[in-house]
Amino acid sequence: MPGYWPHTEAEIAAMLEFLGLRHIDELFASVPEALRLSGALAMAPGRPEPDVLAHMRSMAAANRTLVCFAGGGAYDHEVPPVTAALAGRSEFVTSYTPYQAEVSQGVLQAVFEFQTLVTRLTGMDVANASLYDGAAALSEAVNLAVGTTGRSTVWVSQGVNPAWRAVLATLASGPHHCLVEIPLVGGQTHWESRGDAGRAAHGDAPGAVVVAYPNYLGCLEDLAEARRLCDRTGALLVVAVDPIAAGILRSAGSWGADVVVGEGQPFGLPLSFGGPYLGLFSCRGEHVRRLPGRLVGETVDSDGRRAYVTTLRTREQDIRREKATSNVCTNQTLMAITAAIQLGWLGSNGLAEVATRCAQGTRYCRERLLALEHVAPLVPAPVVREFAVHLPIDAALAVDRLAEEGLLGGIALGPPYAEDGRGLLVAVTERRTRAEIDRFATAVEKVVR
Amino acid sequence: MSEGCQTAAGGRASSAPLLGGDEEPTLFELSRPGRRAWQLPTTDVPEVPLADLVPADHRRDEPPPLAEVSERDLVAHFTRLSHRQYSVDLGAYPLGSCTMKYNPKMCDTVAGLDGLATVHPAAPARYTQGWLQLLVELEQALCAVTGMAAATLQPAAGAAGELTGLLLMRAWHEQQGRQRRSVIIPDSAHGTNPASVTLGGYRVLTVPSDQRGCVDLRALRQVVDDDVAGIMLTNPNTLGLFERDIAAIADAVHEAGGLLYYDGANLNAIMGVVRPGDMGFDIVHLNLHKTFATPHGGGGPGAGPVAVTSALAPLLPGPRPVLDAESASYSWEQPARSIGPVHSWHGNALVLARALAYALVHGADGLRQVAQLAVLNANWLRVQLGQLFDVAHEEPCMHECVLSAATLRREHGIRAVDVAKGLLDEGFHAPTVAFPLVVEDALMFEPTETESVQTLYALAEACRRVVARAGVEPGAGDLHHAPRRTPVRRVDEAQAARRLIATFDARPGADA
Ligand SMILES: Cc1ncc(COP(=O)(O)O)c(C=O)c1O
Secondary structure (H helix, E strand, C coil), X not given: CCCCCCXXXXXXXXXXXXXXXXXXXXXXXXXXXXXXXXXXXXXXXXXXXXXXXXXXXXXXXXXXXCEECCCCCCCCCCCCHHHHHHHCCHHHHCCCCCCCHXXXXXXXXXXXXXXXXXXXXXXXCEECCCECCHHHHHHHHHHHHHHHHCCCEEEEECCCCHHHHHHHHHHHCCCCCEEEEECEECCEECHHHHCHHHHHHCCCCXXXXXXXXXXXXXXXXXXXXXXXXXHHHCCEEEEEEXXXXXXXXXXXXXXXXXXXXXXCCCCCCCCHHHCCCCEEEEECHHHHHHCCCCCEEEEEECCXXXXXXXXXHHHCHHHHHHHCCCCCCCCCHHHHHHHHHHHHHHHHHHHHHHHHHHHXXXXXXXXXXXXXXXXXXXXXXXXXXXXXXXXXXXXXXHHHXXXXXXXXXXXXXXXXXXXXXXXXXEECCCCCCHHXXXXXXXXXXHHCC | CCCCCCCCCCCCCCCCCCCCCCCCCCHHHHCCCCCCCCCCCCCCCCCCCHHHHCCHHHEXXXXXXXXXXXXXXXXXXXXXXXXXXXXXXXXXXXXXCCCCCCCCHHHHHHHCCHHHHCCCCXXXXXXXXXHHHHHHHHHHHHHHHHCCCEEECCCCCHHHHHHHHHHHHHHHHHHCCCCCCXXXXXXXXXXXXXXXXXXXXXEEEEECECCCCCECHHHHHHHCCCCEEXXXXXXXXXXXXXXXXXXXXXXHHHHCCCEEEXXXXXXXXXXXXXXXXXXXXXXXXXXXXXHCCCCCCCCCCCCCCEEECXXXXXXXXXXEEEEECXXXXXXXXXXXXXXXXXXXXXXXXXXXXXXXXXXXHHHHHHHHHHHHHHHHHHHHHHHHHHCCCEECCCCCCCCCEEEECHHHHHHXXXXXXXXXXHXXXXXXXXXXXXXCCCCCCEEEECCCCCCCHHHHHHHHHHHHHHHHHCCCCCCCCCHHHCCCCCCCCCECHHHHHHCCCCXXXXXXXXXX
16 A cells, blocks of 8 residues: 555554554544444545556646636746746745744745835735735735724725635625625726715725725726725725736835735746635734734844744734634745745846736737727726726637637626626736737637627 | 664754854845846737836836845755755654644645646636546545535635634524524634634633543533534544544534534544544534645645535535536536635645645555554654653543643743754754643644654654753753754744834834
8 A cells, every 4th residue: 555654564563562552443442433434435545656646647638728818816927947946945845834933944034035025015014924815815904904993894896806805705704894895987996986875884984995906907096095085984995906016006005005915826826726826915014913824023043143933923823812813824835935036036127027018918918909890998997917808799608719719818707897798807917929919819809700 | 662763763854964153144135236037038019118008106116126136146045045944854843733744745746737737717617627627536535534525625724724614604503593602612722713713703612621631521511502603623632632522522512503613633643543524523624734745835835625514515615616427527516505715716726636646645545544653653652752741641642642841840940842942953843832722831742654663763862862951050051042053043032022023124224
């Protein structure tokens, strides 16, 4: 039987004898007889590695690789060999939470650098060591805002990724946050619209106002207006940023955000069918005692040398238990280290260049599609790294047909973005060539006909 | 003593060479303006000036101030950082409750397969049949191991699984038209349990452990009433003891209309021996990063699938991957009364792929052997360590053993944390310290099944030397000054909290 244990039969026998046992089953004497499994587990016996690898390879081969024009929070960016090689070092891969700081300086310093990079990008004072994904970061931000303001009403722009909003809705059902969705008009959040229906139904002032920058349709929001709204109502401003676009856009911090969240997948993580990704979380310094999850701080060792350690631990579940700011324990540290490596590789100018190229590809692709008959902009607002068009046919059908052409054409949009289901959300990264974009435009022309 | 256990130990890392005692500069100190590593592909996409792409009021004036380093310096920096890091690949990592077993390299190969790693999560099901099959196969394996009917693979870690489970519990009660306000957890529970209970909108009711270290059944019966939504347990519990009264506990909770939640952090002890479903549990989370050997990544990613009975299956997060037997194809299905999704996409998919590969290599027989050898190792080590430390509970343990440094503390002022630091000097990772909270100065050792008896022996001998140092007069050689051979010496945690420096820019003198 295959396995990774080192024991020889003779050693097992000797260990049992040492313990005064005759049979290995006697180790389980405390498990009541009546509960024990009488036969084997309902699964096949073990198989050698090469057989299992062949099976896994055959499943991998059953996924068809398509040229990616889809985004929606997961983007096909360049992952250089150097990032993959460094992030794959087994010292990072096979360690755990740095509970013993003296033998964990590698992970701790890498996370400290990650925290610094995130704050420099978002314009915030502190960033944590990671959360599960963008949706988790959003939910934690809302919890922080509700906890800080003592108000459980949360205004969430429909420009925030709908998958994240769905997770937020699931998780908000526990503590009973009241989520009020604010619609987009022309591609930008129409905060006013909350006026009639919203005020009547949820007269309470919000504890948080949540907006995305750029939003789900790729549009730039008026963050100054969102900030003024927060100043008027006393809410915290939570901004969900796209971390690549942040390379060319003003930082959310400079617009007055209190908490900035995001999905860090574009920083060196492959698409991976949706995970493991990287929840980015940063905030103003005054909120640090409500920060969810781990935080690495600099300190000294007993010889006075610079050293790093997880800090402000009394916020966390293992110490504060039911009063903890969050329940997160295992997070996505390896992804945070990967992001630090990737951002180190890109540097200031490389990130700006990637963002610029995405915006150029977006511009070119959008113009190509809008030149087609019956393809129109879905919304008029200016876009940066993703855009939405209105097709003359059902968008899900178009996506299916484009797949037959070897293209992942985007994400089909239905309500509330396109009531008729004919919206298509398209993402163009720095990896897409002009030839691919031309082929894409030709294919769209063909499938919508 | 087992024969031959005194030969060379594969899991002792005391030979790891570490050059020099200097600090490693940060990326920001290595940075020089104008240096670069990045290279981007040629695309022939028409260039447009940034000013024409982004409206002026939204545009950054300067690129974000990250760091500017060469590829060579980047590689050297992170390679040196990796040399300042203990890991399972380097040596034994007996961190209790965390199941730091060896992670098969084959699973790295699986996670790196192009056909898995390059797939966009929104790609139509017709083009991701391999991924869907993989997820369905994993769900089946997890249901087999737990004795449950269906599972969601979305939760990204154990704590996310707990919160998912509690929301399922809430939805189930609401469906029965009941409002219940509290959830019971034992005082030995992991901190994520009470934290998740709060986030699930419930109040925590704590039940004490009895002298045996198990749930006090009498105390439990007193708190169970019709306001109790359920109980969260891990079995074996965090003291490494099997809750023998589990059937009676299940009856008491079920009779009051509550549900039983199984924290699967300790599943490694019982795979193939007993299933949570047979113990009466309704909701089970698994920590694939523990039991199914997916690497812990310096603190994550993990994966915390949640398996449930058939009664709860319609409430699971969606969409769920399903096999349509007729067309022999896979698709996504929304459960009838789903609580909603708990992840942006489908969970930590590449972690799930690793776990399936691990499950398939082991199979029914191998998983059972994993549990047996994990328990054998823990008991062998427990007997060795019982000669050195106070024993929290006299009985044989399951996959981990909890000892106490209480006597060392009383007699020499040596705490569990000092023992831990001493072990680092011996070339081992430390056990979990100060948890579970119900044991004074706890030392929780979980050797896992992948350590050899030689490694266990060397670990016990290392502990013996550490304990011998407890009596050393205060001074450079005493345990309060351990560790001495590590990249940095005892780290000042108090200063870190007092003078918070959470970014490079917050350092004194940095012009932030
Ligand atoms: C007993 C127990 N329960 C729950 C958890 C939480 O799991 P995770 O860290 O994956 O969130 C852990 C581990 O950290 C644990 O040891």
